[in-house]
Amino acid sequence: MIQDNLFNYKRFVFLKWALLLTLVSTFAYLIDQPAIHANGGTWLGYTLGTVGALLILWLMWFGVRKRQYNNQSGNLRGWVSAHIYLGLSLAVVATLHAGFQIGWNIHSLAYILTLTTIGTGVWGLGFYLRYPAEMSNVLNRQSPEQIVTQIESLDREALKLVKNANEMVGRMVSLSLKQGIFQTRANQRSGKVKNCDTDKAVQFLQTEITKADNLSPIYMNQVQRLRALKQLRRYYHMRYWLELWLAVHVPCSFGLLAALIAHVLSVFIYW
Ligand code: HEM
Incomplete structure (x- = not known):
């Protein structure tokens, strides 16, 4: 039917x-x-x-x-x-x-x-x-506030994980933790953020991880942070146009x- x-x-x-x-x-x-x-x-x-x-x-x-x-x-x-x-x-x-x-x-x-x-x-x-259904799919039935809470807890975990890491890793992660959902209104309009510090930290850790095994947890942490940021970016981008x-x-x-x-x-x- x-x-x-x-x-x-x-x-x-x-x-x-x-x-x-x-x-x-x-x-x-x-x-x-x-x-x-x-x-x-x-x-x-x-x-x-x-x-x-x-x-x-x-x-x-x-x-x-x-x-x-x-x-x-x-x-x-x-x-x-x-x-x-x-x-x-x-x-x-x-x-x-x-x-x-x-x-x-x-x-x-x-x-x-x-x-x-x-x-x-x-x-x-x-x-x-298109957008109302896509908005609930992109967040996997969670609210945007719940995803923000997830990012906050990932960030607390990241601070502990980088305590013993080298200076460069510490600097990249600390910049990543300051990275918000969007920097400008134009970012929200396009749904994209150029030069995202969390993205940079993930790229950096992806190469570093091949040299030091102990970077795995912080790498996973940053991958999850980036995924959560991307969910929120897509969601707020659609909400902006609606x-x-x-x-x-x-x-x-x-x-x-x-x-x-x-x-x-x-x-x-x-x-
Ligand atoms: C002169 C013609 C029209 C007038 C005066 C008009 C007026 C309105 C008004 C007052 C609303 C309610 C918005 C709200 O309070 O949230 C609305 C919603 C809407 N209109 Fe129109 N409209 C017109 C033509 C059209 C046309 C031609 C389309 C599509 C081809 C359209 C699509 C929609 C849609 C999709 C909504 C939102 C429905 C919703 O939120 O559930 N409208 N319109």
Whole structure:
């Protein structure tokens, strides 16, 4: 049996609704013969504008619905599936409503913010689909705090292990112990740290171990430290992008709401 996911939810029910809406709007646009040229002020323009505005309000309502943990109306997967497909169909409805008339005015601002919000939704979808599962896999069902605690205990062990080691080993390990998860915000963005001191200590100990057997425990300690650091780096890198895209998508949608209100008010004031 094929499992429901965001895209094929209930046999693509929301894809079908979105396609129907797109086809009906396009058909109406093609057969409509307005007196001047197609724009938001014809009967079809008003109809598509009303549908578009209701869609925007409903898409924004998702932020509220997501936080209503006791609400049983439809499951969240269904809501996200509908959000994606109907959100995409809004691009067609809004374009036809505007009748391809773009200028330097509040109406076009609302239109551009609509496309921008949809664009940010598409951009974030890749992160949203991949990262949450990968984030829990990369930490092996542990919390990031537990991994930090592991590193702290490895570091205490390392301090004991290097007491009798030579000066060079002591220096490399002591630099490694100061190495944090990331050095800069750019590191977190890319998920990579160039010149990582723990990585250097591991490389160094890997060659030293061939000369002195007693370095095995500190080598293992540093390998584990590096593995834990890499887990945390991958985790916080994914979390960065998940948080960043929502921090763009949500403000864009509020900007759109404000522009939509201004657009509707200005239409009725200057009627
Ligand atoms: C104008 C159109 C859109 C508006 C106004 C809108 C608005 C919103 C809002 C308010 C949220 C809730 C965020 C939160 O509170 O955490 C949200 C989440 C989301 N949106 Fe949109 N959105 C639009 C279009 C799209 C499109 C076209 C896509 C994808 C193709 C999309 C994908 C998502 C996803 C994946 C989430 C996160 C769901 C979750 O956290 O469970 N959005 N959107």
